[in-house]
Amino acid sequence: MFLTRKMIKMERPLERPQIVEISKSIDEAEGIKTVFLKSDIKARPGQFVMVWIPRLDEKPFAISYSNGVEIGITVAAVGPFSNKLYAMNPGERVGVRGPYGTTYHLEGKKIVMVGGGYGAASLTMLAEEALQQGIKVKFILGARSKNRLVYVERIKKLIGSDNLTVTTDDGSMGIKGYVTDALQQLLKKEKIDKIFVCGPDKMMKAAAEIGLAAGVKGEISGERWFKCGGMGLCGHCCVDPIGIRLCVEGPVIDFETAAKITELGEYHRVKSSRKEKIGVHQTEV
Amino acid sequence: MTADISTKILNVKLANPTILASGIIGVSGAACCYAAKNGAGAVIPKSIGPKEREGHNNPILVEFKGGFLNAVGLPNAGIDNSLGEIEFAMKNAGVPVIPSIFGGTKEEFGMVAEKMATLKPQMIEVNLSCPNTASDLGEAFALSETAAAEVIRIVKDKTKIPVIAKLAPNVPSIKKIAKAVEEAGADAISAVNTMPGMVIDVKTAKPVLHNKQGGVSGHAIKPVAVNCIYDIYETVKIPIIGIGGVTTGEDAVEMIMAGAVAVEIGTAIYYRGIDVFRKVSDEIKLFMEENGYSSIKLMVGKAHK
Known part of the structure; x- marks a missing residue:
């Protein structure tokens, strides 16, 4: 009859950043890099993650690679946060949570x-x-x-x-x-x-x-x-x-x-x- | 038996007792309408202050076992830029829109209330109790009987529109604060706001929220809220709107039995989706029908009898 608390699904990770290492980064264009994070987040195209640099800010990034071991995000150095992330080196750590949002729907020939x-x-x-x-x-x-x-x-x-x-x-x-x-x-x-x-x-x-x-x-x-x-x-x-x-x-x-x-x-x-x-x-x- | 889940706050009729809580979703007029479309019996937009404020950097929200912690920091476009948004909501929501106001001083509350009153809303909620802005706005007004009463008095002085005082739970005696705002002229009380908490990420040894401290909402605050509502109901004659962790119809009924005439819902949007208002309303109706209550009124304050 009644929805009780037990029926609300709680078997999921808490909504908070997981701390992960930057594994590598690849220059893509002037001021644009793909930054790879050692994260098992499995994302579909179109979805995004939130990346946290403690005491600075947390910003959304579209996923450009995802293989279950690593995710790649495209970082364009445009503001204080993206400039900091752009300048970070492999081995340094950030927080990441997600994936969030809707994905594209493939259809047709x-x-x-x-x-x-x-x-x-x-x-x-x-x-x-x-x-x-x-x-x-x-x-x-x-x-x-x-x-x-x-x-x-x-x-x-x-x-x-x-x-x-x-x-x-x-x-x-x-x-x-x-x-x-x-x-x-x-x-x-x-x-x-x-x-x-x-x-x-x-x-x-x-x-x-x-x-x-x-x-x-x-x-x-x-x-x-x-x-x-x-x-x-x-x-x-x-x-x-x-x-x-x-x-x-x-x-x-x-x-x-x-x-x-x-x-x-x-x-x-x-x-x-x-x-x-x-x-x-x-x-x- | 068919249960009637409509309710009344003062003279304002609500088709159901669920209200979008201030601070959640209601950044724009369109956002308020979106909550109304999903079943909210009334909507309270995000608090509006005297001037534009950016609020805190991210993260503004983090989860713990039992609820969420938020420190958004009252971002808003300022009263002059916000009247259009409230007007849009009032025209299009199809349910009562209750603007929420805040200020850093009692004079600012008065100024914002006066400007908001030009839109002639049916009620105004006075946010005396944001726990996350002490660094620039100072201690919340709801923590002191005198400060809370002074704000209500000046707001009442500036407008004829009924005023709801939104109180904080983290006070030694909420009865005293409730009495003080009633005597100052508050027409209703909403209780409770969030209360201060902190979540630290142990790997980086840093608080997760950018503001470090945030307000506890969700399941964890519910028994605190029910207790506050129970105490307020015993102390004042004005109507109470319950807030704090309402996620299911059963939660709403519990708050109503403690003394609330309606409930505000916020965090539960995360747990159950934007249509949580419709779900909770359906569950309230079902509960009433299974337990022989034909109207909300019959349940209000039932736990005291």
């Missing part, structure tokens, strides 16, 4: 990944899974300029150069322009079953609009300021006007849900919760 800046991290891991399932993968990868592109070689090795389209804002590599321009071109030429998008807000909004207009399904991986980060209690990542929590009901959401989020590409909430307009930059966070 041919799909396209659209990655902007270091947003390509989770999509590269997804591409690996798709290939294992026999799904054909196209990849559109963009950044401000050549030296900010990540995972170009890893992606080429996976799907071959013919299936990779690179765009840069300044034309220093690949096509001069935005990933969304390349996406539009691709959808005109080929039948694509699903689009997966990860990158800056404005780019994801534009890609979702393109997909919806073309009648092609897709998912984006949203990002907002995470405080409790995955526990779904603080409300800081609730988005207007539907109120869903991007750390629980996201970060991966489908195009239809993305279209309902009026703040996507327009504004986000800063640490205090005050709304702040999102800059014009389309290609990088």
